[in-house]
Amino acid sequence: MEKIDISIGGMHCASCSNIITRSLKKVEGVTDASVNYSTEKASITYDPSVAKVDDMLTAITKRGYEAFPLVDNVKSKPKAASASKKETSVNIKPTSQKNIMKEMPSKEKLVDPHVLKEQREKKEIEHVKHLFIISLIFSIPAFIVGMFLMKDSLFFIGYELPLAMVLVFVLATPVQFVVGARFYKGAWIALKNGTSNMDTLIAIGTSAAYFYSFYIVFFAIEKSGQYFETASTIITLILMGKMLELIAKGKTSEAIKKLMGLTPKIALVLRDCKEMQIPIDDVIMGDVIIIKPGGKIPVDGVILDGKTSIDESMITGESIPVGKKKGDGVIGGTINKHGSFTFTATKIGSETTLSRIIKLIEDAQGKKAPIQRIADLVSAYFVPAIMVIALITLIYWGWFSPQGVAFGIVAAVSVLVIACPCSLGLATPTAIMVGTGLGAKNGILIKGGEALESAHKIKYVVFDKTGTITYGKPTVTDIVVTGKLSQKKLLEVAASIEQGSEHPLAEAIVEHAKSKKMHLSKATHFEAVPGHGISAKLGKDQFYFGNVKLMHKHKIKYSHIEKEMHALENEGKTAMLISNAHELLGIVAVADTIKETSPEAVKALQKLDIEVYMITGDNERTAKAIARQAHIKNVFAGVLPEDKANYVKKLQQDGKFKVAMVGDGINDSPALAQADIGIAMGSGTDVAMETGNVVLMKNDLHDVAKAIKLSKLTMGKIKQNLFWALIYNALGVPIAAGIFYYSTGLLLSPIIAGGAMALSSVSVVTNSLLLKRAKL
Numbered sequence: 001m002e003k004i005d006i007s008i009g010g011m012h013c014a015s016c017s018n019i020i021t022r023s024l025k026k027v028e029g030v031t032d033a034s035v036n037y038s039t040e041k042a043s044i045t046y047d048p049s050v051a052k053v054d055d056m057l058t059a060i061t062k063r064g065y066e067a068f069p070l071v072d073n074v075k076s077k078p079k080a081a082s083a084s085k086k087e088t089s090v091n092i093k094p095t096s097q098k099n100i101m102k103e104m105p106s107k108e109k110l111v112d113p114h115v116l117k118e119q120r121e122k123k124e125i126e127h128v129k130h131l132f133i134i135s136l137i138f139s140i141p142a143f144i145v146g147m148f149l150m151k152d153s154l155f156f157i158g159y160e161l162p163l164a165m166v167l168v169f170v171l172a173t174p175v176q177f178v179v180g181a182r183f184y185k186g187a188w189i190a191l192k193n194g195t196s197n198m199d200t201l202i203a204i205g206t207s208a209a210y211f212y213s214f215y216i217v218f219f220a221i222e223k224s225g226q227y228f229e230t231a232s233t234i235i236t237l238i239l240m241g242k243m244l245e246l247i248a249k250g251k252t253s254e255a256i257k258k259l260m261g262l263t264p265k266i267a268l269v270l271r272d273c274k275e276m277q278i279p280i281d282d283v284i285m286g287d288v289i290i291i292k293p294g295g296k297i298p299v300d301g302v303i304l305d306g307k308t309s310i311d312e313s314m315i316t317g318e319s320i321p322v323g324k325k326k327g328d329g330v331i332g333g334t335i336n337k338h339g340s341f342t343f344t345a346t347k348i349g350s351e352t353t354l355s356r357i358i359k360l361i362e363d364a365q366g367k368k369a370p371i372q373r374i375a376d377l378v379s380a381y382f383v384p385a386i387m388v389i390a391l392i393t394l395i396y397w398g399w400f401s402p403q404g405v406a407f408g409i410v411a412a413v414s415v416l417v418i419a420c421p422c423s424l425g426l427a428t429p430t431a432i433m434v435g436t437g438l439g440a441k442n443g444i445l446i447k448g449g450e451a452l453e454s455a456h457k458i459k460y461v462v463f464d465k466t467g468t469i470t471y472g473k474p475t476v477t478d479i480v481v482t483g484k485l486s487q488k489k490l491l492e493v494a495a496s497i498e499q500g501s502e503h504p505l506a507e508a509i510v511e512h513a514k515s516k517k518m519h520l521s522k523a524t525h526f527e528a529v530p531g532h533g534i535s536a537k538l539g540k541d542q543f544y545f546g547n548v549k550l551m552h553k554h555k556i557k558y559s560h561i562e563k564e565m566h567a568l569e570n571e572g573k574t575a576m577l578i579s580n581a582h583e584l585l586g587i588v589a590v591a592d593t594i595k596e597t598s599p600e601a602v603k604a605l606q607k608l609d610i611e612v613y614m615i616t617g618d619n620e621r622t623a624k625a626i627a628r629q630a631h632i633k634n635v636f637a638g639v640l641p642e643d644k645a646n647y648v649k650k651l652q653q654d655g656k657f658k659v660a661m662v663g664d665g666i667n668d669s670p671a672l673a674q675a676d677i678g679i680a681m682g683s684g685t686d687v688a689m690e691t692g693n694v695v696l697m698k699n700d701l702h703d704v705a706k707a708i709k710l711s712k713l714t715m716g717k718i719k720q721n722l723f724w725a726l727i728y729n730a731l732g733v734p735i736a737a738g739i740f741y742y743s744t745g746l747l748l749s750p751i752i753a754g755g756a757m758a759l760s761s762v763s764v765v766t767n768s769l770l771l772k773r774a775k776l
Contacts, residue, residue: 297343307323417736421725
């Protein structure tokens with residue numbers, strides 16, 4: 001199965017996204033499709049051996065919408081590639097790119113998503129603004145004549161009433177059929193697809209008012225009231241609301257726009273011993289790039305020469321510049337503060353950290369939160385129900401009440417207009433767009449609405465110890481000798497056999513030995529035993545290095561040193577036993593210091609009424625010593641890497657509460673996947689970005705509580721939006737239908753209904769935008 005994103009143009013409301021979703025799911029080979037009205041994008045999962053991209057595009061265009069497959073125009077190129085050549089690739093699995101390219105009707109159809117979205121937003125806003133101005137020019141005089149000049153102002157002519165009506169007709173007609181053509185088109189598309197939408201309600205409502213007025217003016221003997229100005233004013237107000245909505249909706253994606261603006265257009269590279277400025281698209285893997293003070297770093301890479309400090313706040317949210325030296329990694333889009341340096345380009349184009357973050361946020365904004373299903377379900381049945389209510393309203397007031405047909409038409413039009421479900425369709429996606437953007441600004445990357453929604457339900461947070469609660473950079477603290485070897489020789493043996501291990505504790509021992517300029521021998525028959533330790537040979541001698549489980553396995557006696565071992569463990573140190581094939585030789589103790597922020601971060605979670613656990617492969621004494629420093633009461637100790645997921649599963653057994661696992665995204669992948677919410681410590685690593693539902697770019701545990709708070713704030717906004725959208729219709733429709741007319745004389749004018757409907761969408765988007773001001 002593979003995935004592709006398609007940009008969609010011409011959607012008018014949430015009902016359009018439902019139409020397209022159903023159409024895509026009918027394409028043979030498509031297993032899943034999600035269409036987001038706010039981001040104007042379809043995310044499709046399909047079997048490339050069955051479904052073709054052309055089939056998907058056709059399924060969309062047949063429904064009356066525009067469709068463009070989205071691509072990233074810059075991909076990583078090897079050093080040997082020509083700097084002038086550019087590759088174009090659809091954003092799906094690399095293995096299928098050639099097949100996709102063959103399917104495409106022409107290269108012109110391959111579109112950069114960022115450019116397309118920006119162009120479409122500008123074009124749509126300009127178009128609606130243009131229509132609104134035209135509508136305003138005709139509607140204002142129509143409203144004035146229709147509402148205030150019908151009876152008196154044209155009396156001296158002697159033909160005052162018909163002339164005024166004809167004048168309003170002339171003014172209202174262009175608004176109804178030229179400006180309002182977009183609503184008729186949208187209604188026709190919905191009708192062809194066997195459904196109805198917002199445009200259906202507007203088209204039927206304004207058409208009823210217009211054609212009834214047309215009959216009164218030109219055919220009725222008794223010239224009763226007309227509603228030309230009502231129809232034109234409704235269209236004008238709805239267009240005003242649409243224009244304000246588009247402008248406000250554009251602001252919900254400002255986080256992505258700001259990130260996109262971080263990358264410089266030009267890079268200063270060193271080629272053939274010459275400095276030259278080239279477009280960033282022409283940078284290739286392995287290029288040596290020169291960065292001067294105050295300059296922006298164009299792509300990801302590793303420093304070759306020089307020292308500096310770099311402002312990474314735009315990527316990680318960390319305000320303090322980070323010191324960098326030879327061998328350190330740099331991130332594209334960040335700003336060099338002091339000093340000049342050169343670095344080698346290791347990731348370019350869509351593979352840079354910045355590009356991956358942008359893609360991650362876009363994907364998150366395109367995915368629907370489970371709560372969106374409520375809005376989708378309501379929208380599916382809402383429009384048909386409103387049309388039935390409007391028909392009943394017309395029949396009752398027109399034929400079964402003394403008020404007559406004109407009254408019935410006014411009431412029915414008010415029902416149709418005020419019930420347009422635009423605000424319902426915008427309630428969830430706009431809040432998610434702002435919420436994920438706010439998270440990115442604070443270095444918290446959230447992968448999708450589901451993660452954002454689930455995070456506020458978290459009851460248990462499980463922290464991995466090494467690299468999460470602690471720095472993950474342990475150092476040797478104690479060497480206890482029990483055999484014939486000296487401390488120096490014992491360290492030399494331990495470091496020699498640990499050279500083949502990638503474990504952080506092994507690295508600490510090797511680095512400690514190298515710092516003392518020891519000569520390390522080459523080990524053979526190296527074997528890592530997960531959860532126990534290692535075994536290896538130095539020459540003909542067999543050595544074991546690990547915990548008591550390893551000693552017990554090889555029948556090495558260690559009881560005489562348990563007291564020293566326990567004392568070290570009670571200090572929070574990891575005490576590792578080393579032996580030859582026959583006897584214990586001693587202990588090497590290593591300590592991993594706790595992060596300064598860990599205790600405060602744990603307290604912040606506990607204040608949110610969240611139970612905190614720590615899980616580690618360390619023995620119970622060492623684990624509890626670290627847990628005490630971090631103010632954690634619940635500890636899972638002596639856990640093998642492959643068993644961490646089972647401990648997470650135990651906490652999930654009651655099913656009532658959500659469990660979050662926080663780890664470094666490498667060894668903790670199974671546990672992160674098992675948890676309801678996997679929170680990966682970022683470090684800008686590829687693995688972290690792929691593993692967790694949430695990525696903490698700053699590696700700061702405070703951000704766990706911030707992510708949960710962000711989830712609560714976002715869900716609060718979504719619930720507010722849905723409440724106001726639903727309560728607005730629940731209260732507005734009965735008033736518009738005249739249910740309270742006899743008891744209170746209350747009846748909603750179609751013009752007021754149109755204005756209220758237009759402003760309801762704006763209010764929902766504005767409410768979502770208020771989330772930007774929240775402090776995490």
